[in-house]
Amino acid sequence: MSERTEFAFYDGNSLAGPLSEVFAVELTTAVGRCRSCGKSSEVATFRVYGPEPGFVGHCPHCEDVLLRLVRTPDALWLDFSGVSALRISMPADSTGS
Amino acid sequence: MEGPADVLEVVVMSIVSRGFRGRRRDSNQRLPPGQYLTDDFPVLSAGPTPRISLDDWEFTVVTELGQSHRWSWKELTGLSAESVTADIHCVTRWSKLDTAWRGVSIDTLLADVETAADFALIHSYGGYSTNLPLEDLLDGKAWVAYEYNGQELAPEHGGPARLLVPHLYFWKSAKWVRGIELMPQDFPGFWEQLGYHDYGDPWREQRYQGD
Ligand SMILES: [Zn+2]
Numbered sequence: 001m002s003e004r005t006e007f008a009f010y011d012g013n014s015l016a017g018p019l020s021e022v023f024a025v026e027l028t029t030a031v032g033r034c035r036s037c038g039k040s041s042e043v044a045t046f047r048v049y050g051p052e053p054g055f056v057g058h059c060p061h062c063e064d065v066l067l068r069l070v071r072t073p074d075a076l077w078l079d080f081s082g083v084s085a086l087r088i089s090m091p092a093d094s095t096g097s
Numbered sequence: 098m099e100g101p102a103d104v105l106e107v108v109v110m111s112i113v114s115r116g117f118r119g120r121r122r123d124s125n126q127r128l129p130p131g132q133y134l135t136d137d138f139p140v141l142s143a144g145p146t147p148r149i150s151l152d153d154w155e156f157t158v159v160t161e162l163g164q165s166h167r168w169s170w171k172e173l174t175g176l177s178a179e180s181v182t183a184d185i186h187c188v189t190r191w192s193k194l195d196t197a198w199r200g201v202s203i204d205t206l207l208a209d210v211e212t213a214a215d216f217a218l219i220h221s222y223g224g225y226s227t228n229l230p231l232e233d234l235l236d237g238k239a240w241v242a243y244e245y246n247g248q249e250l251a252p253e254h255g256g257p258a259r260l261l262v263p264h265l266y267f268w269k270s271a272k273w274v275r276g277i278e279l280m281p282q283d284f285p286g287f288w289e290q291l292g293y294h295d296y297g298d299p300w301r302e303q304r305y306q307g308d
Contacts, residue, residue: 054143068291
């Protein structure tokens, strides 16, 4: 039997590597609002299952799926549809004014 | 905290080493391309293990015309069951030979269901889904399995009941199965929406879309 138990999930920091492959900003400190329960949580606090067959991030409040990420040999598939909005902190001087 | 990549590496290494120890002469012919043998039964999960009381459990078949057929746990386990021994192949590259199951054939469940559907979308407790052609569920190729190795199916392996479709990659054998939606057209399930293959034949190594 596998030593992994049903409680074995990772925190959202496990998403840092795969997300940094495509996003220039650090997304684990971004705050996402759950489309299902409306509560906000930092990506780093998502309950993440995986990495195989893919990463699945669940809402720490209601357990619904917030994001799914699959890395195939030649593509990265990302479903953020469980997140209604993502707040990403940006430096104040980057507004381009 | 160990990163998932480290954990995966440990799992893969243990599968590889066990595989070489446990390999039998005839095993290579039973191993699809790109697979390793394991005596273990790794647990892969996309979410928390659903807990369903057997009093509340039900299995539902919904046809393309919206007609529902339902079985309670008592009704399902009262149907004639079959014992099945099969090799299983996970898309994460482990294969396990001669796994022993007991459950109800999908042929039995669909015997009185009128349908002209060509595809099925399997639904699970906990929100998981997976799609496959209806013909791959018929003619003795698929079961709703509720026993493994002569014991009731453990929750981490999909208990109280899971789909068993051993001729396709094991993500099609949905854990915690709760029903079949019959459809005229194919509709991608949980992993199929994220780049995994719609059919998933391990002998043709159909892991990802385009394979
Ligand atoms: Zn939520």
